[in-house]
Amino acid sequence: MLKLAIVPALCLALCAAPVHAQTDGPADPPAASADTAPAATEQILVVGQKPGPGMWKVSKGDHVLWIFGDYAPLPIKMQWRSHEVEAVIARSQEYLAPPVASASVGYFKGALLLPSLIGINKIPDGATLREVLPPDVYARWQPMKEKYLPKNDERERPVFVAGQLFGSALAKAGLTTRTGVRKQVEKIVDDKKLKVTRSRIELPMDNARRMIKDFKKSPVEDAACLNSTIARLETDIDAMRVRANAWAKGDIDGIRKLDFVDHEENCRDVILNSAAVRDDPAFQSVRPRLKAMWVAAAESALERNASSFALLPMRDILDPKGMVAALAAKGYTVEQPE
16 A cells, blocks of 8 residues: 655655654654765764653553653664563553554555656746745755755755755754654564554545645745744754653653754645645544544543553653643543653
């Protein structure tokens, strides 16, 4: 099956694996090219095997749901291993996977769509970034281009350039969003033969060809995506390193003290507000639907199991309007790790 995701851009949506759509868990940025190899002077220091943070405990009577907070980016060379997580999974009866939205058009239909994808990343009418970006954004883009994407020809839409820029900057800082934590968790879950509950929404792709066509010809209104990505790289690289260290050491207070700069919101809105999907209620309501689905699954697990285990992005756990907060509002007891 050809898998489709909805963020950060439609071409990635038509070529990439599913993304945690409801909760801002960072999408994997493109790998850095050869001219943006990691620079030793910018590497962060956390390497080796690290346990990560403790788990949140959600309880109802003597039934408990343990929630482990995943985080990215983390150091490229860091290995995650938590004996505490393994022990909790071993004595649990059910695993709640992170909620995800995806779309599938099938292998043969996907193959037929490939020709229409040609040029989807290009600015319409052969324009360049200099012509479509506000002058102040273009001026701030220039030093970023020189540092991270010197071979960029400035003919791709800002939303695609933003993804490349962020991926190259992470690689140069010794960071990656491909942490492998979820993969390791699900291997343990599989080994222990837990019941797996997935909160998943399949987005409609009946009009995939029209969606591609609409996106390719739509005006370039994604300067805010590149602008916010630049702003994050100008101010947040050091904070990302500090958060990575805090996560690796299990320093929850350290993570709480650092705001999560969300440049992805503007990039996500480029797609959700584009002509391709803005009139489709299935796309517009995906985040609240996923939240409601996961919360319902958590309540069900708490009702029937003595012990359950869940993995969520750290951002969602700490979000005052997120899924853990929703459980607390329903009267469940929520305790954060020490």
